[in-house]
Amino acid sequence: MKHPFQFGEDTLTPALALALARGSLNGAFSSTTKEKIIKSHDAVAAIANGDRVVYGVNTGFGPLCTTIISKEQTRALQENILRSHSVGVGDAVPQEVVKLMLVTKLHALSFGYSGIALATLERIHWHLQNDIIPMVPTQGSVGASGDLAPLAHLFLPLIGLGQVMADGQIQNSLEVLEKHHREPLKLGPKEGLALINGTQFILAYATRAVERLHNCLELADIIGAMSLEGVLGSAAPFHSKLHQLRPFAGNQHVAFRLRTLLKDSEMVASHQNCGRVQDPYSLRCMPQVHGSSRSAWLHLYQQVTTELNSVTDNPIILSAEESISGGNFHGQPLALPLDYATLAAAEVGNISDRRTYLLLEGGEAGLPKLLMKNTGINSGFMIPQYTSAALVSENKSLCFPASADSIPTSLGQEDHVSMGSISGRKLNQVIDNLENILAVEMICAAQAFDYRRPMKSGKILEACHELIRSQIDHAEEDRIFANDIRKAHNLISSGAINSTAYDIAQKHDINLKGDYYEQFSIS
Structure with missing residues (x-):
């Protein structure tokens, strides 16, 4: 494959995933994929600003799914889920496996059914391209409601938390972002949930x-x-x-x-x-x-x-009017x-x-x-x-x-x-x-x-x-x-x-x- 791999559009194979993780193949977002991502993100924004109750957008998580979250708190909810679910223990996941987690997550979210913001996906891609790789513990996932704990650790750096491997050293994420003149992201409705729901730890x-x-x-x-x-x-x-x-x-x-x-x-x-x-x-x-x-x-x-x-992911966002848990x-x-x-x-x-x-x-x-x-x-x-x-x-x-x-x-x-x-x-x-x-x-x-x-x-x-x-x-x-x-x-x-x-x-x-x-x- 001579041209860059198109996330959310090309078919990903184990060999291509490994090539992307190892840097021998570049990834990109086509204009069509960007349109799908933006459309899905807009649909979630409409849900968050409306009266329809959708799990993870304007409700709590897991057994708190009946707890309604106000419009003003939907952003705080998404950052809290990354903090609360970062409970992994054990040795660090091998860096190549973490890179595979990033690759597979980018591809899954790029299909346009998760409500993720394009800027969030571009930041994840930036981490991969610049070899600034999150530190993730090996233990803590039960392999069902997504690989919650490892994925939460994986994406803590997006909001300036956690640690990354950069320049051969383990460093605080916020310090690395500052060195590269990057601000922590402000996650929108459902973004935190979309990031940690999925099988990318198992898959990697x-x-x-x-x-x-x-x-x-x-x-x-x-x-x-x-x-x-x-x-x-x-x-x-x-x-x-x-x-x-x-x-x-x-x-x-x-x-x-x-x-x-x-x-x-x-x-x-x-x-x-x-x-x-x-x-x-x-x-x-x-x-x-x-x-x-x-x-x-x-x-x-x-x-x-x-x-x-x-x-x-869960729930799947088909439109502002239709979502499936x-x-x-x-x-x-x-x-x-x-x-x-x-x-x-x-x-x-x-x-x-x-x-x-x-x-x-x-x-x-x-x-x-x-x-x-x-x-x-x-x-x-x-x-x-x-x-x-x-x-x-x-x-x-x-x-x-x-x-x-x-x-x-x-x-x-x-x-x-x-x-x-x-x-x-x-x-x-x-x-x-x-x-x-x-x-x-x-x-x-x-x-x-x-x-x-x-x-x-x-x-x-x-x-x-x-x-x-x-x-x-x-x-x-x-x-x-x-x-x-x-x-x-x-x-x-x-x-x-x-x-x-x-x-x-x-x-x-x-x-x-x-x-x-x-x-x-x-x-």
Whole structure:
């Protein structure tokens, strides 16, 4: 997309949202969008000056919805809601997630159904453009009546309150505004409510997870194929005819990728007539396990894309005469797929750890136990697998679905909530662990790969192995393996391994994408 993204007009995808948050894509408001925003704002002003009672415009909030607010107090009401709802606790939300919150809120409010003033949206956009990013605590949202607490903190700087990250330092918002010759905004009717009603906290974490989990899924195929080469496993379980008989799209996609990665491998060819009938499940069932996790990812991707282009405010302002109070702010449409994706991510780590264990067992010709020749005085790669096992176990404890719980709030007005904010944070925690689990498997798979020389694998796996070895040396005696894990994690989280795989595929005209790539790709 060469031209600026048009908030409230263009279709937002996870990739575009991330590009906007990272500053590689600019956003703007078209003249058509500005007209819609102004029209909606005028409609709210008319309601505030009239006699019709509309929730959040001239009433209190939550259980105070029957308390009528005078025309003179409607502005004070909106600033008070930001103050009163800023009750978050815990560590600060990562800055990229906060930027995603700003991006997704700008888009949702730009549809013109929230009564927000154009000047307010332009100020939010100013924060994003100038990298003056609000400080937001991680905890306090129940994921229903909007992500109230985190969104209240997000927009405190609009009225000169709260803190922001600017120039690499946490600073008081009012001081930063003064440095930039900006005045705090005076919020109009319904603006405070429009700002804090919505699912943007859940959505931001979900958008980030879509990219991160996709990266791990792509990596799991590559690293799993390297592990299979290390133990001289069979490529037969990835045959297309087998997977046509159980044609799940995710399974077929992974099986295709594994066939492609292992094609023309001397390692595979070296044992075609061996006596071993079947490999353990962690090798043989990669299409079924990785593929199922890809299907869970796809469901999350679809739900996130819908939410990115939705209005999650309440009430919805259709005109000065028509407004609808509903529940578009409820986080359940994201909470359930987030919990599903959490389980899917944990299972990718679970099977990865089992492959690491197989690599350590040795027993195959040329592959020493614990992946090191002189063991006894050396422990070899025994202990990195402990770290992997610990992370797998930790992920299991994080798999309880947050969306299975609901605690009534707002004196019973909000009697069912999604807890989707917890789902979003937990998924990213599990992905944090998964990246390190894959890092452990990767250094072990690369070590096993070395013992298969002078045989060569396929071009893509050879290039990935070469990249790993450019950062992490082969080990024939003990060293601080935490340093290796850290380097491997950097290769994983940066996307370098996947980029290398696709670059080599393109260079040699190898199709690594298959028929299902568009389904299972964030790009």
